[in-house]
Amino acid sequence: MKRINILSKILSIALVVLGLLSCEEFLDRPTIDNYNVDNFYQTDEQCFQAVNPIYNSPWYDFQRGFFKIGEVLSGNFYWGASPYMTFTINSTDQDLVNMSASLWAVNAYCNGTLENIDLKAGPEVSEQTKLTVKGEALVWKAMAYFYLVRIFGEVPIVHSNSAEISEGDYNSKYKATIPNIYDYIIMTLEQAIEWLPEKNETGRIDRYSAYGLLSKVYLTKSGYGLDGSRNADELQKAAQYALKVIDNSGRDLLPVYSDVFRLESNDSQESLLAWKWKASRDPWTQNNSLQSDLALPKFSEFADTWGGYNGPSVDLQDAFNENALSLNRENTDRRRKATMMMYSDNYDYFWADKGGFDWADFCLNELNEIQSPTGANCVKHLVGNNNDHVLGIGYGMQGMATSLSTHLLRLSDVYLIYAEAVLGNDASSSDAKALEVFNKVRARAYGIDYAEFVGTSLAATSLSFDKIWKERRLELACEGDRWYDYVRLHYYKPQEAIAELKAQRRSSYTGLFSFYESGTLDTDVTYYDKNPVIPNITDDSFTLPFPDTDLTMNKHLMEPAVEHNISEYSY
Numbered sequence: 001m002k003r004i005n006i007l008s009k010i011l012s013i014a015l016v017v018l019g020l021l022s023c024e025e026f027l028d029r030p031t032i033d034n035y036n037v038d039n040f041y042q043t044d045e046q047c048f049q050a051v052n053p054i055y056n057s058p059w060y061d062f063q064r065g066f067f068k069i070g071e072v073l074s075g076n077f078y079w080g081a082s083p084y085m086t087f088t089i090n091s092t093d094q095d096l097v098n099m100s101a102s103l104w105a106v107n108a109y110c111n112g113t114l115e116n117i118d119l120k121a122g123p124e125v126s127e128q129t130k131l132t133v134k135g136e137a138l139v140w141k142a143m144a145y146f147y148l149v150r151i152f153g154e155v156p157i158v159h160s161n162s163a164e165i166s167e168g169d170y171n172s173k174y175k176a177t178i179p180n181i182y183d184y185i186i187m188t189l190e191q192a193i194e195w196l197p198e199k200n201e202t203g204r205i206d207r208y209s210a211y212g213l214l215s216k217v218y219l220t221k222s223g224y225g226l227d228g229s230r231n232a233d234e235l236q237k238a239a240q241y242a243l244k245v246i247d248n249s250g251r252d253l254l255p256v257y258s259d260v261f262r263l264e265s266n267d268s269q270e271s272l273l274a275w276k277w278k279a280s281r282d283p284w285t286q287n288n289s290l291q292s293d294l295a296l297p298k299f300s301e302f303a304d305t306w307g308g309y310n311g312p313s314v315d316l317q318d319a320f321n322e323n324a325l326s327l328n329r330e331n332t333d334r335r336r337k338a339t340m341m342m343y344s345d346n347y348d349y350f351w352a353d354k355g356g357f358d359w360a361d362f363c364l365n366e367l368n369e370i371q372s373p374t375g376a377n378c379v380k381h382l383v384g385n386n387n388d389h390v391l392g393i394g395y396g397m398q399g400m401a402t403s404l405s406t407h408l409l410r411l412s413d414v415y416l417i418y419a420e421a422v423l424g425n426d427a428s429s430s431d432a433k434a435l436e437v438f439n440k441v442r443a444r445a446y447g448i449d450y451a452e453f454v455g456t457s458l459a460a461t462s463l464s465f466d467k468i469w470k471e472r473r474l475e476l477a478c479e480g481d482r483w484y485d486y487v488r489l490h491y492y493k494p495q496e497a498i499a500e501l502k503a504q505r506r507s508s509y510t511g512l513f514s515f516y517e518s519g520t521l522d523t524d525v526t527y528y529d530k531n532p533v534i535p536n537i538t539d540d541s542f543t544l545p546f547p548d549t550d551l552t553m554n555k556h557l558m559e560p561a562v563e564h565n566i567s568e569y570s571y
Contacts, residue, residue, distance in 0.1 A: 042122035044129040051113050051133045053286075054140045055276040058109045060285040062102035062147075063406075064293060065095035067381075069151065069544075070480030075504040077478065078374045079310045085506065087535045089544055097547040099151070103144045104158070110141035111161045114571065128197070135196035136205045138571065139213060142188040143273065143408065146217060149181040150487045153543035154561040156554070157184055159569050171553050175561040182221040183566045189214040191571045198248075203267035203276060208249035212272045212414045215241035219417050220484070223492030229425045230492055239421035245272070245414045246437060253411055253444050258338035261380050262349060263392025266405040273409040279389065279397040287401035290381040296362070296371055299350075300385050302399040307378065308371030312340035312478060314528065315504040317376060319473055324375025324509060325521060325528075335445050339477045340376040343516055350384035352391060357384070364517055373508030380478045381406070412441050412475050420468045429463045438463060441475055490542045498537050507532035 040046055071077035072084035083089045089096060114137055117130050148155045156173035157180070164170045176184070192210040200206040215238045222234035245251070251269045259265050266276070277288035295305035317324060320336040329337070329344050337345055341359040350357035359377065363370050371377070383389050383404050389397040397403070415437035422434040438460055443453035453459055460467060472485060490497040511526035546557050 037116060037120060041116055041120040041125065043124055044126055047117060047121060047125055047129050047133045050116065051136050054106065054109050054113065054137060055274075056278065056287075057283065057285040058105040059102060059275050060287075060289075061098035061105075063288075063290055065099035066480045067290065067293070067478075068095055069099075070483050071478055074482035074486055075501060075506050076313055076316045076473070076482050077310065077378075078313045078372075078506065078508060080373075085535070086533065087537055087541045091545040091548045091551065093547075096544060097549055100547050100550055103148050106144040107141055107158055108161050110137040110144070111158070113137040115160070115162060131195040132197055132200065134571070135192045135194075135207075135210070136200075138188050138192035138195070139205045139210050139273065142185045142192065142210075142213060142217075145181060145185050145188070146213070146220075149178060149185070150220070150484050151544050152546060154178055155181065156556075157181065157564060157569070172556060173554065174556045174559065176564040177561045178224060179221075180561075180564040180566060182217065182224070184564075184569065185217050186214065186221075187566055187569065188571070189217065203274075205273065208245045208251070209272045209409070211241045211244045211249075212409050212411075212417075215239070215245070215414060215417050215421070216409065219421055220488040220491075222421075223488055226492045228493060232424060235421045235424045239418055242414050242418035242421060243433075245411070246418060246433075251411050253415075253440060255444070256447075257334050257444055258349070260407065260410065261338065261404075263383060263389065263404055266393070266403070270411045271405065271407045271409075272411060272414065273407075275406040275408065277403050277405065279393075279395070279401045279403040281398055281401050287398070288381075288404050288406065289400045289402075290406070291383055291402055291404075292400045294378040295382050296367065296377055298362075298366060299382070300397070302386075302397075304399040308367075309373065311372035311374045311378060312376045313504070313506055314374050314509070315506060316340070316473075316477055317374070318505060319470065319477075324512065325515070325526065327516075327519060333445050333474065334447050335474055335477070337379070339379055341379050342376045347379070350382065350388060352384070353387040354385075360516060364513075370512045370516060372512075375509055375512050378478055407479065410476075412444075413472075413481075415441050416468060416472050416475065419463055420465070420472075423463050423465060423468065427464065430461070431463070434463055435460060438468070438471065441471060445474070487542055490539070494539055494542075497542070498539075501537050502534055505532070506535070 041050060068079065068082060068084040072079045072082055073087070079085055083093060114134050117134055121130055154175040154177060157176045158164060158173065161170070164173070189210050193207055193214070196205065196207040196210055198207050218234045218238035218241065222230040222238065254260050254265060254268055254270050260268065260270055265271075275288070278286045280287055291300070292304045292306065294307040296308050297305055299305045314324070317340070320331055320333060322329070322331050322336055322342070324342060327343055329342060341347065343360045346356050346358045348356045381404065383392065383397060383402045386396045389395070389402060393403050419434040419438045422431045423429045439454055440450050442458060442460070443450040446453065446458055448456065469485070473482060476482065486497050486501065505528070507529035509526065509528050515521050515526040551557055
């Protein structure tokens with residue numbers, strides 16, 4: 001698809017509220033034929049409908065790359081010959097092209113919404129509605145820039161699409177420095193916090209969504225440009241904002257970890273920020289298509305799943321103390337089964353009308369092969385068959401279209417952000433609150449009530465960076481987040497980040513079918529890759545190249561960044 005002036009077109013689409021088509025619950029949108037930008041925004045309901053598309057449609061083309069960057073690059077997921085496995089992504093990579101376009105589309109949607117609320121909102125619209133809607137748009141804008149800076153590094157700041165298009169310099173903007181971009185994200189979230197209510201409608205962004213994201217931004221920024229340590233003031237702010245969520249939001253972890261990723265929990269109290277999808281192909285972009293990329297063939301009855309021959313990496317299995325060269329699953333960390341399906345795993349929430357889904361039985365008897373070079377397949381982002389979708393949300397799915405929310409920021413993430421920020425640059429910490437939230441994450445993982453868990457040998461009595469680092473990996477595995485942990489580690493400990501990635505077991509097994517079919521391990525037949533390729537990871541690997549389409553549009557993307565005065569921007 002040609003992208004000539006695509007960002008200009010994105011703005012025009014945003015200004016008429018793209019995707020005002022029927023949806024569900026708080027994502028309801030009127031038909032576009034009934035309204036134009038001049039007669040819309042006349043009621044509170046219409047203003048909320050205007051921001052609803054930003055919860056899904058402009059993010060759609062970011063989905064696939066989101067998983068490949070977050071999980072394949074980071075070594076959590078094996079994906080065959082993908083360049084994300086080998087750090088050989090180039091500027092023509094289609095996923096990269098789609099991701100860039102998607103993130104700039106989100107920014108344009110958000111800018112258009114802010115402008116339209118200010119200019120078009122009718123006299124019947126309440127001031128609280130205006131502020132809330134603008135606050136939601138600002139959080140999504142901040143999230144888009146948070147991805148942009150962690151993927152591409154220095155990027156332009158497009159504060160107002162319409163103003164810059166009218167001035168004729170939209171495609172000639174200079175990049176801002178990385179500190180500039182983080183300051184811009186922080187300014188954006190601070191304004192969102194001022195505008196957003198403490199409690200919003202279920203599933204919508206509220207003030208604590210912004211606080212949680214701001215804590216993660218500060219934790220990430222704290223190490224940039226430093227050597228071996230992090231900025232103490234920014235770590236303190238990360239802890240401060242995380243604590244607001246922990247102590248004041250009224251949120252708590254769901255008791256059962258696997259429940260977080262079920263349709264019934266789309267709008268759970270644990271989810272602070274999520275893409276909200278609708279199982280509809282009209283329009284194509286409001287639907288979640290991740291099951292198609294990640295599930296085994298025949299997993300749904302729509303012939304729309306092709307996720308075989310990839311799966312959670314051997315290195316991630318190692319982190320869970322799991323072993324595909326075993327027929328017994330003795331691991332007691334329940335997150336493993338909720339993240340990756342392996343031999344002897346049965347899931348009652350998949351294929352409920354058929355008595356559950358048994359991974360080994362399905363592979364050996366239905367597929368007649370093990371369609372995973374690592375002995376595991378993905379669980380997160382899957383719904384199951386159509387009956388499972390009906391049981392979960394009350395209606396069916398369609399081909400490549402489910403309604404399962406994609407959680408981008410969860411409460412457990414904020415707990416671990418707080419623990420890491422409190423630890424800061426120290427070698428260890430016994431801070432009571434940090435230990436409490438850290439152990440709540442672990443207690444849930446092992447299915448033990450927190451009060452009982454703290455008396456067991458599984459509970460931490462002191463914290464270290466390595467403990468928190470590993471816990472983040474296990475808690476958030478296959479949620480599209482892990483690579484960004486390496487990006488922020490590389491900010492202040494580059495060689496440590498490179499060394500850890502190079503040391504991973506990122507390759508595959510040979511002969512798994514023979515082992516699982518016979519039940520007897522013959523190490524001459526079934527074994528891990530004896531000559532795995534070690535990717536050539538360098539400092540340059542931690543920013544991805546701009547797509548050629550972007551470089552064609554703006555020649556300044558190839559030039560050094562220019563210092564921006566962030567105080568000149570305002571909302």
